[in-house]
Amino acid sequence: MSDMFYINGGIVKKEEARVPLYDHGLLYGDGLFEGIRTYNGKVFKLDEHLDRLYYSAAALMIAMPVAQPVLRDSVLELCKANNHLSGYIRLTVTRGTGLGLDPKHISGTANIYISTEQLSLYPAELYETGLVMVTASNRLPPPDVIDPRIKCTGKYTNNIQAKLEANRKGAGEAVMLNAQGYVCECTGDNIFVFKDGVLKTPPSHSCGLVGITRNTVLELARKNNFPVEETLMTQYDVYNANECFLTGTGAEVIPAIELDGRKIGSGRAGALTTKLIALFREHTRESGVKF
Numbered sequence: 674m675s676d677m678f679y680i681n682g683g684i685v686k687k688e689e690a691r692v693p694l695y696d697h698g699l700l701y702g703d704g705l706f707e708g709i710r711t712y713n714g715k716v717f718k719l720d721e722h723l724d725r726l727y728y729s730a731a732a733l734m735i736a737m738p739v740a741q742p743v744l745r746d747s748v749l750e751l752c753k754a755n756n757h758l759s760g761y762i763r764l765t766v767t768r769g770t771g772l773g774l775d776p777k778h779i780s781g782t783a784n785i786y787i788s789t790e791q792l793s794l795y796p797a798e799l800y801e802t803g804l805v806m807v808t809a810s811n812r813l814p815p816p817d818v819i820d821p822r823i824k825c826t827g828k829y830t831n832n833i834q835a836k837l838e839a840n841r842k843g844a845g846e847a848v849m850l851n852a853q854g855y856v857c858e859c860t861g862d863n864i865f866v867f868k869d870g871v872l873k874t875p876p877s878h879s880c881g882l883v884g885i886t887r888n889t890v891l892e893l894a895r896k897n898n899f900p901v902e903e904t905l906m907t908q909y910d911v912y913n914a915n916e917c918f919l920t921g922t923g924a925e926v927i928p929a930i931e932l933d934g935r936k937i938g939s940g941r942a943g944a945l946t947t948k949l950i951a952l953f954r955e956h957t958r959e960s961g962v963k964f
């Protein structure tokens with residue numbers, strides 16, 4: 674648990690950390706967030722997460738009250754204060770405080786909250802045995818509803834419905850489709866398959882989030898001479914893949930071995946996935962911003 678929290682420019686103790694009752698994020702899901710990892714006293718892909726946050730804020734007309742380099746320093750300062758050397762940072766921004774849907778009623782500026790936690794999302798053995806997945810019944814919103822590059826809190830109601838369905842069906846994750854039925858992502862992760870030695874993932878315009886772990890894995894794969902394709906996929910491509918894995922800040926790179934009752938490949942974590950997991954772990958040890 675975070676001992677210290679960052680709230681609107683200051684670092685406060687847990688006992689003093691308060692969120693206003695009329696926070697627009699709380700009332701309407703009107704906010705943004707980033708989950709960021711720390712590994713061995715370094716923040717992983719900090720600038721990429723802050724870029725995504727500031728682009729999302731610009732797209733939703735949430736005026737960030739501090740410049741990006743200032744917030745970057747605050748993240749590092751909080752990490753130092755809590756000293757979770759390998760953990761998870763949650764950075765939340767809401768439009769501000771005010772009752773009523775209309776942002777005109779918001780007084781003051783956007784609210785920024787940051788906490789840090791010790792975190793391990795899935796048990797270690799799942800990285801060997803792999804996740805069982807089901808396809809979610811609900812679809813992702815199309816880009817004319819909300820641009821998939823925006824990482825905003827409100828749209829996660831939909832992902833939470835999909836996660837509830839996965840839980841009900843005893844699965845570890847739910848695969849989410851777009852309105853046309855193409856596979857896009859999971860509730861909190863991007864999805865990849867290996868087919869005949871080619872690494873494939875849906876293109877970011879198909880409605881999944883442009884994941885930072887996804888981009889890291891694509892970079893590592895290309896650097897290590899894996900053939901890579903960003904291509905539209907349906908459930909058929911996942912059912913008939915040789916290997917499948919998911920990527921996300923929380924989950925990192927995790928094998929997936931079944932979708933809707935169909936075993937994927939051998940039904941076990943594949944050799945190429947295991948190689949990418951090793952490359953990813955090595956990369957997390959080597960890179961990051963020190964705190």
Ligand SMILES: Cc1ncc(COP(=O)(O)O)c(C=O)c1O
Pocket residue numbers: 708832858859860861862863881882883884885886887920921922923
């Ligand atoms: C819906 C969704 N897709 C994909 C991802 C993976 O993105 P990242 O690798 O940036 O954590 C996340 C996690 O933030 C997510 O919530």
